[in-house]
Amino acid sequence: LHLQEWGNAGPGFGVGFQWSPPQPVERSARKRQAEARLQEVRQEIFEREWQLATEVRAACALLRELQEQGRLLEGAVTRRQRIIELVHKRIQLGASTRLDLNLVSLALTQVERERDDVEAQRVVAVRALQALVGAPDATVALQASPADQDAPATPPDGRALEDQALAARPALRAAKARYLQREQAVRREYAQRLPWFQLSAAPRYRFNPSSNKYDHDLYLGVEVTLPIFNWNTGGIRVAEAERREEREKMVALLSHLRRDIGMAQARLEVHRAALVRFRERVLPALAEHERLLEVTMRGGQVDLVTLLTAEDVVLRHRRAYAALLLQHRTAWLALERAVGARVFAPGR
Numbered sequence: 001l002h003l004q005e006w007g008n009a010g011p012g013f014g015v016g017f018q019w020s021p022p023q024p025v026e027r028s029a030r031k032r033q034a035e036a037r038l039q040e041v042r043q044e045i046f047e048r049e050w051q052l053a054t055e056v057r058a059a060c061a062l063l064r065e066l067q068e069q070g071r072l073l074e075g076a077v078t079r080r081q082r083i084i085e086l087v088h089k090r091i092q093l094g095a096s097t098r099l100d101l102n103l104v105s106l107a108l109t110q111v112e113r114e115r116d117d118v119e120a121q122r123v124v125a126v127r128a129l130q131a132l133v134g135a136p137d138a139t140v141a142l143q144a145s146p147a148d149q150d151a152p153a154t155p156p157d158g159r160a161l162e163d164q165a166l167a168a169r170p171a172l173r174a175a176k177a178r179y180l181q182r183e184q185a186v187r188r189e190y191a192q193r194l195p196w197f198q199l200s201a202a203p204r205y206r207f208n209p210s211s212n213k214y215d216h217d218l219y220l221g222v223e224v225t226l227p228i229f230n231w232n233t234g235g236i237r238v239a240e241a242e243r244r245e246e247r248e249k250m251v252a253l254l255s256h257l258r259r260d261i262g263m264a265q266a267r268l269e270v271h272r273a274a275l276v277r278f279r280e281r282v283l284p285a286l287a288e289h290e291r292l293l294e295v296t297m298r299g300g301q302v303d304l305v306t307l308l309t310a311e312d313v314v315l316r317h318r319r320a321y322a323a324l325l326l327q328h329r330t331a332w333l334a335l336e337r338a339v340g341a342r343v344f345a346p347g348r
Contacts, residue, residue, distance in 0.1 A: 020198040025191040033184035036177045043174035047340075050170060052132065054337040058330060059129040064142050065326035066122040072318045073115035079311060080108040087304070100304050107308050111315075155268055155332075161261050161339055169257065169340030175250045182243035189239045192232040198223045257338060264335035271328035278321055286317055 022030075084104050090096035126140050155161065166172060209215050293310055336343050 020196075023191050023194065023196055025194070026188050029184040029187040029191065033181050033188075036180035036184065040174045040177035040181070043170040043177060046170035047174060050340055051337065054333055056129065056132050058333050059125065059132055060142055061326055061329040061333070063122065063125045063129060063140065065322050066118055066125055067142070068322040068325075069118045069319055070115060070122060072315060072322065073111055073118060076111045076311065076315050077108065077115060080104065080111060080308075083304070083307065084108060096304070103304060104308070107311075154272065155265060155335060155343055158258075158261060158265060161265075161335070161343065162258060164341060164343070165257055165261065165339045169338075171340070172250075172253065172257070175246075175253050179243070179246045179250060182239065182246045186236070186239040186243055189232055189235040192235065193227055195224060195226050198225070260338035261335065264331055264338055267331035268328070268335060271324060271331055274324055275328055278324060282317060283321070286314055289314055 084101070087096050087101045087104050091098070091101060127136075129140055130136050130138055156164075206217050207215060208217075289310065293307065293314070296307065332343070
């Protein structure tokens with residue numbers, strides 16, 4: 001105090017504390033905003049975990065389909081090797097020519113190339129699955145085909161799936177938590193318009209020898225703010241605009257959810273109808289065709305062009321069926337990813 005008198009007996013000193021207690025509304029809003037932020041982060045973690053689980057299941061479905069494709073191609077290689085042996089015998093008997101042998105050898109080379117391509121895809125799929133599970137050196141061993149591939153079923157109706165998604169989807173809960181944060185931010189901005197007090201010196205001690213009467217004094221002051229000209233209109237408008245923006249994001253998320261569920265249902269219905277038709281009409285015909293080809297090969301009297309054409313037809317349909325199973329499984333996984341939980345067909 002009185003620094004201009006430094007060096008004389010006049011200067012003194014003072015020590016004080018200042019504290020502004022938090023407003024009850026603002027403190028409550030900050031606390032709820034922090035809780036909503038914590039809930040948002042948790043739900044985002046749950047959402048990512050569910051997405052990762054769905055990606056792992058999709059990778060397993062792809063790997064299972066590639067293994068089935070490899071099994072089919074390996075069987076085709078074995079059958080064409082048998083045809084080559086049959087042609088060798090027919091050449092010895094004078095019933096076939098070198099041209100027939102060359103034709104069968106080319107057909108075998110083509111199937112072997114397709115088998116090698118599928119094997120390369122399988123190796124890549126295994127590496128991708130190992131990367132997803134975080135174990136680069138883990139041994140991948142898949143179980144048998146899931147039941148929903150053995151008996152394709154119709155999923156629940158769209159309204160039931162939407163209700164399940166509203167209760168289970170972590171992304172929706174995270175969006176709700178973000179909206180609650182904006183709501184509490186609006187409360188905080190409105191709280192700035194309320195009068196509040198501040199302890200400007202609680203307490204303040206001062207020593208001043210230049211005072212003739214009180215060289216030691218203790219001072220306590222209270223300040224009260226009255227926001228007459230500042231109603232915090234700008235901060236309130238910004239907070240309300242951010243709240244409206246978050247609400248529109250929630251509406252958009254719900255719209256996308258309904259869209260994803262509808263698209264997945266449509267894909268499931270198409271693939272389910274194709275699977276039913278394949279199992280009722282195509283698979284029995286393929287089984288009969290394979291039986292007749294086996295009988296013909298054992299007899300040794302066969303037209304090679306017809307035999308190879310029939311082999312290609314059977315192999316193509318078998319591979320198409322394996323690809324259709326993958327498409328059906330992928331559509332089901334897309335539905336479960338949109339819902340946020342496992343979806344079970346009625347009666348299963």
